[in-house]
Amino acid sequence: MNSIIELKKYAKENHVPIILDEGLDFLLETIKKYNVKDVLEIGTAIGYSAINMALIGATVTSIERDPKMYEQAIINVKDFNLADKIEIIFSDALTPNLVNKEYDLLFIDAAKGQYEKFFNLYTPYLKKGGIVVCDNMNFHELTKVEDLSTLSRGVRGLVKKLNNFKTFLINNHKYKTTFYEIGDGITLSIKL
Ligand code: SAH
Ligand code: MG
16 A cells, blocks of 8 residues: 555554544644654554654654554555655564664554553653654543443543543643643643
C-alpha cells in the first residue's frame, strides 16, 4: 500500500485502531509548530501515524510488540519509500534501553493501561522544551463515565488507569500539560 487512503481503508477493514483524522491533524500541526525533527512513537500498528509524520519531514523511531502489526508496518514503510525516515523497533516498549538518543517529541499511543510507565520510561530521552503527545485520553469517551460499575472489570481498570494518568500529568510540574477534546482526547505536555 502506498497511499494514505489505502492505508486507512486497510486499517478500517482489519480493525486496526489508527489515530482519528482530527487527532492526526493536531499531531502534524504540533510537529510543524514546534519544528519537531525527531519523534519517538510508542505503538506503531501498521505505521499509519509514523508514515504521516515522516511525510512532513520528521524522522521517526517507533516501537511495536505485535509481530503481525510490525511486519505490515515494515511493508508499508517500504512501499512509501520511507525506510530512511522511519525505524521500527520490534519489542515490548516496556523493555528498558531500547533507545539511546534524544527526541523532540514523544507520541504515546499503545496499551492504555501503561501510559504512566511509558511516560516515565521515555521522557528521560526527551529534550528540554520537548513535547509529549498522548492519544486516546478519552478512551472512546469511557473516561467520562461517572458510574464505573457499569463497565466490565477489565475496561474499568483501564479507565481508572487513564484517569490516574491524567491526574499524574496535571500534578507534574516539570511539564505544562494541556488537554484537548480532539479526536479521542489528546494531551500535549511541554517539558519545562
Ligand atoms: N500509532 C498508530 C496506532 C497504534 S495502535 C497509528 O495511529 O497509526 C496501538 C499499538 O500499540 C498496537 O499495534 C499494539 O500492538 C501496540 N502496543 C500496545 N502495547 C504495546 C507495548 N507495551 N509495546 C509495544 N507496542 C505496544
Ligand atoms: Mg490511538
